[in-house]
Amino acid sequence: MSRQITLVSWNFENNGGSDAEKRQRAHNKLVRLRPHLVFRQEMWKADSDGSTILYQLEEVLGLRGWLGPEACTAIFADPRLFRPVREWPKTGPMWVLPPTALTVRFLPAGDEAAPLALASYHLNYASGTNRVAEAEWLSTWADKKWTTPRGETLRMPCIIAGDNNSYPVPGVEGDPALPVLEKINDRPHRLHRSYVGPDGTRVMDTRPDEALRTAGMEDVARHWAVRHRDPAAVSRTVNACETHGPDSRVDRVYATTELLDAVSGVDVIEVPEEESDHHIVRVTLNGDRLSDILNQQPSAPGSLIAPRATSSGGA
Template structure:
């Protein structure tokens, strides 16, 4: 029995910038968190020389790793806790930095429990238009199905995390305010982080967050900060202010489908020194026994809070 499941989400800057000592030190920091899942972004170079860097990081973390297309993202898992049932290499046509997406079994829940979809993503840096299209494809990971023991097709829970390169709509105590466009000194960055609304006004880009919410995915930090006596620390910035890029911002976020939310027991942002990375670590903890109960309720044919459509898996958008 595992009482607490720990998930870490981190965009480690350029995978250590080809500095093996820095890369090892950074992942030793991750390993000290004793995570069961790690969602990594910017895995540059991890697939070179026979995936030498990937295997190096597996050894440091004590976990197995899966690289997404073009070594942009990765998922690492403690094989004593999670086992991969399926990889999803076809991530859609719009991605500049494709995600890593897996169907995984939470082993303490048993062989008949519902699996869940786990994904690590990195939305486009420069184009709000492309970010929106990528996010629309990202919603397909909340639309995957699994056959229950009695043969019913049920929508799986999903847990996804990564670098959105955009902002959540402020609305929770402690949430960083949206940047003021004119206060961003770097003019190209103004274009990167904003979009034109139908009336011709330029808005800071919150559309990915809104799209994920519309698809039934919930920002776990916002959930924790506003429920169950959570604290504003859950919605602390994940990147620090830069003269060119603007103020502190919470661009790194973890989302879950609603049936998983009751299992959330903590969300926090762990600060990382700038000499190691330009992003902080988001750490999520889940109640292990409650997660087991949720996944077994789903396996009995319950679809969770976001419903079931009865559509076979192969017919779902983005399936394949």
């Protein structure tokens, strides 16, 4: 039987604030999902007092944690399956809430397999202009290179997950409909979630999704929903509210296309509103298939192999 790898992404509201018991309960919820990778957002104050909160969460989850700049985001990984080979503390100039970015080796794939680039991110809340720039910087993690023991240069497969504060491009059955701008009661929020289109009218912001998909990263939930006719995969990740409009799917996981064949399931675990304002996105991967993909090193165009003379792929 193949190993199942479970990945979850969650913007846990305000990291529980000053309520340590709430934070403990929230991460106990994650433990019950038995994750091997956790992408967290809103890690506020996890760097205080010598990163005490980060290490407490490591103990609760039973995973090793990496905290990004300014305690905005974090990644936790099962050390039995993932070994870090590089951190990326400088993630580009545009970030309001900097991501956590790592290069890791999937240990079951072996030492000669391609590593994985990972990033947990939180796009800007208030500025669509900044969000699209941040999404463009995220694309650099789909362009990171690695040199194999044989001296070949690979473009590493990549998984990123986070809060996009914007919407996926419409067109998939089950995906929450885009809000109608005029029906968003909170006037500043109309600005925050829209931009001026080519005809001079405001439209809802789907540009980060379009940018990432242009860069060769697929919305994993969208892929699963289409391929397996499973509209539940694109369920809401944020509930409707009076001020901000209808249900929306602002939390998403993206992967470079070669990894899609390893995806074995996508769903959303709803969280009561008193616990957090975002739900949990869960993706499962077939570990054997993941190992096979990481060990494939073809030289055809569009493959993992990149020309030896190319740059290291951004920040």
